[in-house]
Amino acid sequence: MAVLKVKFTKSKRDKLAQVLWILNWVSVVTGIILLSLGLFLKVEIAKRQELLSDRQLQVVPDMLIAVGLIACIINLLGGKICHDCVDTAKYLRWKLLMLPYTICTFFFTFCILVGALMCYNMRGQLESSLLAGLNDAIRYYKDTDTPGRCFLKRTVDVLQMQFQCCGSVDFRDWFQIQWISNRYLDMSHKEVVRLRSNVEGKYLVDAVPFSCCNPSSPRPCIQQQVTNSSAHFNYDYQREELNVWRRGCCQALMEYYSQILQSVGLTVLLIWLFEQLSVLTGVRYLQTAMDNVLRNGDLDSESDGWLLENSLAETARSNFNIIKNLGKCNRVDATDDDDPNIDVPRTSQGDAGNLPAKLIPATS
Template sequence: MAVLKVTFTKTKRGKLAQVLWVLNWVSVVTGVTLFSLGLFLKVEILKRRELMSDDIHSVPNMLIGVGLAACGINFLGGKICYDCVDTTKFLRWKLVMLPYIICTFFFTFCILVGALMCYSMHKELEESLFLGLRDAMRYYKDTDTPGRCYIKRSVDLLQIQFQCCGNSGYHDWFQIQWISNRYLDMTRGEIADRLRSNVEGKYLADSVPFSCCNLYSPRPCIQHQVTNNSAHYNYDHKSEELNLNTRGCRQALLDYYTQIMQSIGFIVLIIWLFELSVLTGVRYLQTSMENVLRLGDPDSESDGWLLENSIAETARYNFNIIKNLGKCYQVDDDPNIDVPTTSQSAQGNVPTGKLPMAS
């Protein structure tokens, strides 16, 4: 029994073909939208690639590829639907329709996968940001090292733009040496003592870069001896929440990219529903036009459906096809393998005597 069978008259078939022709051209625009969203996300990731440990370009690459495929598939679909208005023109597309629908189905499935990937890469993004920011803070002082001279500028711009500090908070700067030895006065006893007291010979202090300062602080920013209350007048580092940015840059970037990907994921889901409706309409058009050809009367009514048989029967049929694909022809099972052929029997009956020699 056919699934979701609908009866179409000649007029309804023509209107369906015209509507699908328009929707396929709209789908070309949605393909451009998918491509643009993927390109936008890729650019946003590339802007801060030095602050991430891994290249997490799977989602934007997926959207870019699906967007390009959408433009090509829906352009072809528009041409097919336009010709399906006329039964005679449909004949040239009859053999193409089913492969086209199968390809469109997998393409629509890829759109759904792309939408789900936008919501599922949160953990991967967080880990990449954690490792990337950790390394960026470690190389913050290497302004004279080739390949790392831009790290300081990138980190400072990040902390100013997103009003954040450190990886998880400003305390992260206390655990690394972010001031280059070139700018340390080794003749000062305090600095020499700090270097000697550290096992790795690093200069660690309770200080942060200037970019950690809160723009809305009512007092001049205190970035050195942050935890020393006696070093500053009328100061308590536990209560001075406005002095430094307290939010970590990892969380700030994670919120930023999560908001972008959730918005993109929602748009992609809407596009997926739209493409699914177009695919459904094309399937109805294909089955109804094929039934018209079977009837032989272009003006008669015809039935269209999504599946010719029930879902269970269709699944069983496809499963049997897949199961039989792996079977090879077994020579040993041939019942005629040991049966001699006629020519072999004839050769066996020929006498083996010598031919008489001519005298």
């Protein structure tokens, strides 16, 4: 029994073809939108590639770009096919391509859904990549003379000022590393010697870079001895609001990228839900209705269209059997030639010449 069978007259088939022609051109526009969203996301991730430890994050934007390009190609072809379906004579030129086109549209629609879900599932991978990348960037902050790391200081400073953040998780991350280069330390100074003898010979201080300072603070920035209340006049570390950014850069970047990913994912999901599913459903109805018209022979007669020719269970069972038996038709059992239990068909003397030599019974 066909699933969701609908009866179409010739006028309804023509109207369906015209609507699908319009929807395919709309799909070309949405394909350009998908391509643009993929390029935008790719550029935003590439901007801070130095702060990301995982280089595989470009998979999602690359997929959106590929889906956008395929959408433009498929829907341009689909628009031409649907436009010619109004004229049955022209449809005959596309008849052999209708079923492959419907299958390609189905898989393309599935790819759009996968792209939307990947945008939402990317958050966890992005967060772990940002956390590891920011920790490495802070660790190498002082290496301004090392090739490959000389621009990390500028990158981190610009990031902290632009996103109003400090450190990876919070400003205390700067207390756990030596972020001041040895070339700017007076090794003969007793304070430097005392601090360098604390942890693995590193110069660790409760201070943060200037880029952590909040310019809206009413007092000059306290970036040295941040946790020492007695080192500054009228300053209480435990009670008074600090004049450095409290928010970590990982949180700030995650909020920024989460907004982008949610917007991109929602746009792709809406395109899949309201536009691509409509095209896929309409194309399937048009293909089955036109095929039934050609079977009837009367081009102006009514015809049935459906989504599935059989029930869902029967369709799944038949496809499973096709996949299961795929390749068995060409498989030859090598032991069959020597099996004595194989019955040799009896033939007359006149038919013996038409049989293979191994099947002709021996004569005395």
